[in-house]
Amino acid sequence: MNLDLLSRQLIDRFQHGMPLCAEPYKEMARILGCRVGQVMACLEEMDQAGTLSRIGPVFEHSRAGASTLAALAVPAERLQQVAEHVSQYPEVNHNYAREHFYNLWFVLTGPDRQHIERVLEQLEKDTGLMPLDLPMLTAYRIDLGFALGESS
Template sequence: MDLDLLACQLIDRFQHGMPLCPEPYLEMAQVLGCSESQVIACLQRLELAGALSRIGPVFDHSRAGASTLAALAVPAERLHQVAKRVSQYPEVNHNYAREHHYNLWFVLTGPDRQHIERILEELEHDTGLTPLDLPMLTAYRIDLGFALGESR
């Protein structure tokens, strides 16, 4: 996808933090010198093109309660169905297909470890697949942002 100037500005300015206010898209528009409808339309174009996966917070798991990285070995013909089932949980984020025996990876976050275990058990019961459960032992903070720069 060829990104236009507004898309580049949105990504550069807001990928590490949206305004925390009642009208965040309006605030973003004011910062960028455009209209709220332009911001929303640009974000919709990015999503439709597959260039935007989500808009939302990323929580420090230790403050949220408990989390784990989980994976499933899903038969190729069931991958879409199982991914859709996994994504039904609001506790799930970063649900992605990978080229590996364990080909569906996701992060679960919940109020406590028992909550996480209950969801993993439900998923195993519903799908017939045993989740690989990899709770984080040590946190490493890295910047996952991508600066697009002022090249446009």
């Protein structure tokens, strides 16, 4: 995909941190020397094209409560149905299919570990499938980013 200059500038400049202020998109526009409408239209175009998957914060999970990586071994014919059901839980950040015995993976967050355990138990009751619970033992911060170059 060929990205235009504003798209490249937005990705290069803000993939590792948006302005922390009341009007972040307005501040992004000021920094890039354009109008906020241009920023919003560009982000919308990238979202619609599938170039942009998410705009949002990444929290240090241990400061915001509890979380776990979980997985289910779902029969192929039930995968879509179970994935849609799992996504209805407000504690589920996202879920995705993998080619493995455990083929549906998701991240659960909640105020404490007991809450996470209750959600996992409810998911087991709802689906008839036993979740694999993989809480983080050691955090590794990988600052993944992609410089697109020539963005100024």
